[in-house]
């Protein structure tokens with residue numbers, strides 16, 4: 186094997202890093218700055234302002250500023266509709282710095298995000314807040330799809346109850362977020378996005394992992410209409426309890 190960065194030979198028994206059909210030797214791997222999205226130590230790394238490093242393999246292939254958002258969103262409208270969620274005709278997308286997006290969602294003093302996986306442990310890369318859908322500056326398409334579903338649903342629910350977003354710790358907020366999160370989880374199953382599915386399983390603030398498994402079993406035998414009825418009934422009971430003036 187030849188190292189992609191230094192062109193030295195990597196002996197068979199030596200450590201190597203492998204992605205994008207390239208191999209990188211241990212010294213190069215340890216020295217290099219790595220891509221925020223894919224972790225690869227590229228040869229032409231560039232810093233994206235408000236995000237982090239980006240490699241030559243990810244560059245240009247991600248959901249990023251300048252992309253035609255409507256093409257991305259149209260299939261999500263038809264996915265969300267049978268679940269009772271309406272996507273606005275022209276959602277307001279706002280490209281937002283990583284740090285700002287994080288502080289919108291958590292005030293916790295967290296370790297810095299080295300890679301997108303670290304970010305996803307605490308935050309959504311798409312986040313609805315006060316009429317806008319905030320977006321991390323670079324995402325893979327599966328990441329965007331999974332989390333856009335979650336937040337388009339969250340935006341619709343927030344609008345219905347005149348809330349700025351779904352942040353909050355009441356049972357209404359937790360159940361509402363759980364429902365939206367589950368929809369994202371569901372879309373990853375339908376599209377075979379295994380990585381995103383694993384990431385959505387680990388959402389730490391949701392506190393509803395047990396429910397997830399129950400909902401997953403339910404959705405195998407129930408049509409979307411039945412699932413909607415179940416979520417709606419539970420949510421409206423919580424509205425009375427938790428959102429009463």
Ligand SMILES: [Zn+2]
Nearest residue numbers: 188191210213
């Ligand atoms: Zn090397």
Ligand SMILES: [Zn+2]
Nearest residue numbers: 220223240243
């Ligand atoms: Zn990359």
